[in-house]
Amino acid sequence: MSQALVVGGSLGGLTAALVLRDLGWDVDVLERSAVPLQDRGAGIVAHPTTVRYLVERAGKAIGDIGVPASRLRYLGDDGSVAHEQPCAYRFASYFELYQGLLDAFGIERYHLSKQLAHLDNRGDEVVLSLADGQMLTADLVVCADGIHSTGRAILVPEAQPRYAGYVAWRGTVERDELSGGTASILGDAITYRILPHGHLLTYPIPGADGSVLCNWLWYRNVSPGDHLNSLLTDRNGLRAELTVPPGSVQTRHLKELHSSADVELPPPLTELVRRTAEPFIQVIVDLEVPQMAFGRTCLIGDAAFVLRPHIGAGTAKAADDAWQLGNAVLDTAGRQVPLRLKGWETQQLPAARQAMERARAVGQSVQFEGTWRVGDPAPFGLHAAGDSALPVDLWQKGIPNARAVGPRRSA
Structure with a gap:
C-alpha cells in the first residue's frame, strides 16, 4: 500500500487525506497545532467543491451545511436598500466544515504537535524530519500547511506574501443582538456598502446552538509605514505579520474604528461594527509560487496561492487541488508519482493564477480604482464569478457533475 503524508490538518489537508485514503492510500495527517483547530471567527462561502466530500461521502445534505443568503443588497448613505437582487449562496463556519471533515477522517491518524522541520525528495521516497x-x-x-507553510519555505523560500495596500477589519455579531431594523435589513442577505476608497461586506454564518451570526469585513486602505506598523502591533507590543487576532487589537485602534464607522458608514453597519465585542485585523496579501510539484511533494491551497478574500475561493481552491490530486494519482504505481504530480501541476497552476488575477482585479477595482458600482453581481467563485452558487433545488440532490471533478470512493 502506498504511503502518503499530509502536512497540515485544516480543510484542504483533511480533504486531500480523505480523497487519497478513499483511493486506497495509507494516509497520516501531521498538524503542527497542539490542539484540534478552533473556530477562526470567519465565514466561508460553501462552494460546491468545498462541501463536496461532506455531501458525497459523509452523508450531509447541502441544506444542512451553513445558512442561506438569498438576496444581494447594496446599502445607500442612509442605510436604506439602494439595490437588491436574488442570489443563491450558502455560508458556512470554519468549525462546522473542519469538524465534519475531521469526523470523517477520524483522530487515530490525525497527529497533533507535528511540526515539519525539513523534507528531502530522494527519488523513490520523501524523507520528512x-x-x-x-x-x-x-x-x-x-503540503497543505497554509499561508505560513513550512513546506513552501523549504521548497520555494523566495515566495513571500506581498502586501496589497489594505487590511480587513473583521468581526461577528449574533443577529439576535442587533436592533430589529438592522437585523431586518441585513437578514439572510449578502450586503455591500461601497465607499470612496474601500467597502464593507456582511453576510450570515451559523453560530453556536443554532444561532445566526452577521459576519462582516471592512476593507480599509492603509499605506505601508508607521500607521500600518502601529495597527499591527498588539496589546503586548508584538508586531503581527498577517493577523491581529480577536482580543489583541490595541484599544486606541478600536476607538478609531468606531469613530470612523460613525462618520463613514450608514447606521445599520455602524451598529454592526460597534456591537462587535472583539474585532480583529487581517492583512490582505498576494502570494503565489512558480511551481506546485517537486518530485514526490506538492503544495496545495494557501501553501501555494493565497487569494484575496473578495471572490470567496480560498477554501474552494484547496479542495479543488485535493480532488484533482486524487484524479492524478488514481490507479498509479508508486514510481509514477512524480510524473503524475507534474501533470496535476500543469492543470492546477493556470487555474490558481486565473483565480488570483480575478481576486486581485476585484480588490483593485473597489479599493483603488472606484470602478465597482452599486448593483454589480457578487464576485464569489473559483473558476468564474457565480460558480459558488448553490440553488435551493440542489440542497437535497448533491453536487451536480461531481464525477468530472475527482475520484469516487474505491471498492
Whole structure:
C-alpha cells in the first residue's frame, strides 16, 4: 500500500487525506497545532467543491451545511436598500466544515504537535524530519500547511506574501443582538456598502446552538509605514505579520474604528461594527509560487496561492487541488508519482493564477480604482464569478457533475 503524508490538518489537508485514503492510500495527517483547530471567527462561502466530500461521502445534505443568503443588497448613505437582487449562496463556519471533515477522517491518524522541520525528495521516497526529531518516509507528501507553510519555505523560500495596500477589519455579531431594523435589513442577505476608497461586506454564518451570526469585513486602505506598523502591533507590543487576532487589537485602534464607522458608514453597519465585542485585523496579501510539484511533494491551497478574500475561493481552491490530486494519482504505481504530480501541476497552476488575477482585479477595482458600482453581481467563485452558487433545488440532490471533478470512493 502506498504511503502518503499530509502536512497540515485544516480543510484542504483533511480533504486531500480523505480523497487519497478513499483511493486506497495509507494516509497520516501531521498538524503542527497542539490542539484540534478552533473556530477562526470567519465565514466561508460553501462552494460546491468545498462541501463536496461532506455531501458525497459523509452523508450531509447541502441544506444542512451553513445558512442561506438569498438576496444581494447594496446599502445607500442612509442605510436604506439602494439595490437588491436574488442570489443563491450558502455560508458556512470554519468549525462546522473542519469538524465534519475531521469526523470523517477520524483522530487515530490525525497527529497533533507535528511540526515539519525539513523534507528531502530522494527519488523513490520523501524523507520528512519533524521538529521533535522524528523521521518519516512516504511515497507522496502533500503540503497543505497554509499561508505560513513550512513546506513552501523549504521548497520555494523566495515566495513571500506581498502586501496589497489594505487590511480587513473583521468581526461577528449574533443577529439576535442587533436592533430589529438592522437585523431586518441585513437578514439572510449578502450586503455591500461601497465607499470612496474601500467597502464593507456582511453576510450570515451559523453560530453556536443554532444561532445566526452577521459576519462582516471592512476593507480599509492603509499605506505601508508607521500607521500600518502601529495597527499591527498588539496589546503586548508584538508586531503581527498577517493577523491581529480577536482580543489583541490595541484599544486606541478600536476607538478609531468606531469613530470612523460613525462618520463613514450608514447606521445599520455602524451598529454592526460597534456591537462587535472583539474585532480583529487581517492583512490582505498576494502570494503565489512558480511551481506546485517537486518530485514526490506538492503544495496545495494557501501553501501555494493565497487569494484575496473578495471572490470567496480560498477554501474552494484547496479542495479543488485535493480532488484533482486524487484524479492524478488514481490507479498509479508508486514510481509514477512524480510524473503524475507534474501533470496535476500543469492543470492546477493556470487555474490558481486565473483565480488570483480575478481576486486581485476585484480588490483593485473597489479599493483603488472606484470602478465597482452599486448593483454589480457578487464576485464569489473559483473558476468564474457565480460558480459558488448553490440553488435551493440542489440542497437535497448533491453536487451536480461531481464525477468530472475527482475520484469516487474505491471498492
